[in-house]
Amino acid sequence: MNNVNSTGNGTFETWFGGAPANVQAQEGIHQPKTYLVQDRLRVDAVPTDPITWIRRIFGIRDDELKLKCGLDGYFFIRFLRAILVIFVPLTAIVVTVLLPINYNKGKGNTFHTTIDGERVRWNVAGLDTLSWQNVDPARTNRYWAHLVCAILVICWSLFRLYREKVHFIDVRQRFLTSPEHRLKASARTILVTNIPSEYRSKEALEALYDIFVDNDDRTRLTVWVNRDYTFLRALVARRRGLRHALEKEELRILRMCNNKFRKSGEVLAEKRTKEKTSLDSPPPDSPLLQEEHGVHSQQAQDILTRIFERDCSEETQLWRNYLKPSDTSQVSLVRGKDDDWAPTSFFKFWVSGEKKRVPKVAWLRTEIARLTVRIDALLAKLDNEELFKKQNSAFIQFDRQMAAHMACSLVSHNKAGRMSPRFLEVAPHEVIWANMDVTSLGRFVRTTIALVLFVAMLLLWSIPTTILGSLSQLGSLSYSVTWLAWLKEWPSWILGLISGPLVSILLALLIQLVVPALARKLAVLVGAPTRSKREVITQDFYFTFLFIELVLLTAVSSSVVKIVPLIVDNPVSIPTLLATNVPTSANYFFNYLIVQSLGFSGSVLFQYLRILYITTIWPWFTQTPREEAWLQTTIPHQMWGNVYSLFTNFAVIGFIFCVVSPLMMIFVSVTFSLFWVAYRHNYYYVQRNKIDTHGLLFNNALSQLFAGIYVMEIALIGLFLLVRDSEENIACQAQAIIMIVVLILTAAFHFVMEQHLRPLYEFLPVTVEDSAADAERQLLIRHNDVEIPLEQECDTSKDAEASLTAPPKLLDGSSADPSRIRSTSMTARNARKALLGLKKDVAARITDVQIRLPASSNLSRRREVGDQLSAAIARYPDELTDLTPDERAAQLKAAFQDPVTRESAPVIWIPQDPAGVSDDVVLQARKYGRFLQYSNQGAYLTEKNKVEVTQPAPDTRPDWLLDWVL
Secondary structure (H helix, E strand, C coil), rough: CHHHHHHHHHHHHHHHHHHHHHHHHHHHHHHHEEEEEEECHCCCCCCCCCHHHHHHHHHHCCCHHHHHHHHHHHHHHHHHHHHHHHHHHHHHHHHHHHHHHHHHHCCCCCEHHHHHHCCCCCCCCHHHHHHHHCHHHHHHHHHHHHHHHHHHHHHHHHHHHHHHHHHHHHHHHHHHHHHHHHCCCHEEEEECCCCCHHCCCCCHHHHHHHHCCCHHHHHHHHEEEEEEEHHHHHHHHHHHHHHHHHHHHHHHHHEEEEHHHHEEEEEEHHHHHHHHCCCCCCCCHHHHHHHCCCCCHHEEEEEEHHHHHHHHCCCHHHHHHHCCCHHHCEEEEEEECCEEEEEHHHHHHCCCCCCCEEEEEHHHHHHHHHHHHHHHHHCCCCCCCCCEEEEEEEEECCCCHHHHHHHHHCCCCCCCCCCCCCCCCCCCCECCHHHHCCHHHHHHEEEEEEHHHHHHHHHHHHHHHHHHHHHHHHHHHHHCCCCHHHHHCHHHHHHHHHHHHHHHHHHHHHHHHHHHHHHHHHHHHHHCEEEEHEEEEEHHHHHHHHHHHHHHHHHHHHHHHHHHHHHHHHHHHHHHHHHHHHHHHHHHHHHHHHHHHHHHHHHHHHHHHHHHHHHHHHHHHCCCCCHHHHHHHHCCCCCHHHHHHHHHHHHHHHHHHCCCCCCHHHHHHHHHHHHHHHHHHHHHHCCCCCCCCCCCCCCHHHHHHHHHHHHHHHHHHHHHHCCCCCCCECCHHHHHHHHHHHHHHHHHHHHHHHHCCHHHHCCCCCEEEEEEHHHHHHHHHHHHHHCCCCHHHHHHHHHHHHHHHCCCCCCCCCCHHHHCCCCCHHHHHHHHHHHHHHHHHHHHHHHHHCCCCCCCHHHHHHHHHHHHHHHHHCCCCCCCCCCCCHHHHHHCCCCCCCCHHHCCCCCCCCCCCCCHHHHHHHHHHHHHHHHEECCCCCEECCCCCCCCECCCCCCCCCCHHHHHCC
16 A cells, blocks of 8 residues: 555646646647637636646536536536535545544454454454454444444435436426527437338328427428438448548658658759659540539449559659659459459459459549449439338427427337337437337347347456456465465565556456447447437446446455455354455455546546557558548547446445445545546546537436445445354344345335436426527527517517528529428438538638648647648538528438438548649549549648648538537
């Protein structure tokens, strides 16, 4: 423990002393929300003075937290605060009462006389002298204090848990009924699954659900029946993979060319002035370029074949002035039975036929163009039932939020399991499209398989967990296990280091890195339809795993290994041995909490892992402009299932040991205090969460805390029954009976509370509709910025809301014929046209803010790059009001349609270079027409061949910031 404390103190000093200075040093890592988010979400820079920083952290208001961090971020910080409210007062009382009782005149290192008259040393030392097992058998009446403290802990905890659940319901309802949220598409949309075949059409679903809209007006309903686009999605994924490979290969060639250019730049420059290169004259006219809208699929494939052959033998390409063809990567192709050329593979050694080697770049370009031709052909056939069959799920959008809640809460079908389950608050960017066709039977089979795999995980992880738990008692094992006697010769500090922080760190890494990812895979396997629902299921899996492996199994293995040899030697002493040794497992959790509080809280604050990744791991890989832009523009987001489960488990540990080892409450209070500060800073300045369950994880975590209370009560019942006085008689039978009654009352309170509050967890009550509608009406009136008489407010608000949900006009200028609007292909085409026009507008705005960077590679250059990147992001629309009415209508109409139907052709993004090779590549690529486009805007190759970017990728969806407002 001394070694652990000395290490922890050093971490603690670094934790507080260098916080603001380190944060200021790397703005993009420690405070990206000061410039990489929309204006309404941006925050002021982190104060440089530690005192000012602490004041700022403690002074953040709840409303500001909800706006900047989202509801899940706010509730997680609230969860940390709730645990502190429970444990800090109890620590002041329980520790003050029980520590003197446990320590004063306890067993310690004294001798006692057994019934047989033998004098035996108790051998209770260290922190064990402050815990349950140090109470002398001659003073068993002291255990009444433990009973009173246990009842106090239980009553106070149950009261606070009830208050937090009531607060959760109140905050969640006020957030969901806020005018800003009610106008979102997700607030008025439900996901219906397991739909029978007779209802898998827009007309049938509109006829079924029009009862929930005014006057049964079906025009107020928008229905998206999902289709199976697996084949189309696979083509798009392959095209993305080829795009990534092509960009890496192009960057590799650019770097080699510029290395040669810097070594002999003057000679090559003179040669370029004498020779006519491809930069001086455009490439030959391409039929694809001339007939951009009139080329059929097969005709385009034939033209691409000719372009590919010309691209392989093109002599005017500028890179040939610097490199030989043999310097570039080649790919081996084999002619198949269908006369198509395909790359050879080691795993298909049996394939025979004519073979040839071609430049890898030319082959990748042609393959991407061919895939684009195929994808474009499929996008025109999205309503084809043979190609894309209808799935058994659909999204239904109503004109009012309350209508969606009523439709979701009422039974939709007369047969059990049909059109169920239904889901509310489904955001388009959270949908897991691969799980949109899960049947009731399929969900049952999937759940069964997931549970079997989960049990297998528990069994597999129990082996290293048991070993690590045994190592935490290494010092004691050297005396109790004969074949480990050689450990006595080791220095005590080595044994303390291994059994203390080393075991805790290894166990934390083993459980916190791999298990959450596997739990998330199990959640998808179960059939979670959205990412928010996936996080809720992940939370259940991960908490169960932590509770079993980290708490129950570790506690038992820490003591059983030591107890078994003693039981074999003296079976009569089993009750005394269990009562004495089982509580000593608390020593392991002391080390565990120290590592978590002083080590991982600092990592949360300073982003050590992210810095390590960027500075040591990232440079080893080829960073294309797209990858560099992703690194610079992506704000870390929290995987909620991980953190909620982890901290719920910390609190459970505190509940279990709060009476047995009161010192644990101090460790838990310190742990949650440090993490409260760290995460309050992290969510406010660093993280932005794309997934938001609107507090459901918080409520789930509060319910999971009852596991710790139940285990504490059961453990105390057993320990009271195992207490023996100096004459080996049961001494605490009355305390055990009282604790059994308390356990029953706790279960009754838990059941009644859940039955009382459960209806309010997800659905909104009708009583809040009138006030919410009034607030929404006022917001719409202010948005229109028009003074309206009171008697006209109602009509105006309905017109304003209808303008947001009205069917779109076609972007080609034609009238909005209902039959055309119902077409999936037409909806997707409209959305793609809207995105194309929006992309052009955004590109023009970004070009206006792009300026020439300073030549020197120093701090001013890096700051200028960051400023330009921030200015470019600010040019993207982040509110629906930033779009034109037609663009907004097209986006809303296609919001819940599979995004693969709106996939645009990729742009190959390469950096500008001093040799000018990238300009030539962009020019050469024009012969592929609209099926393959290049760009080198906003990306630069520095003198050290490093890539810098001043804007997101050119083919980034122009509406990517709108995901949070749909």
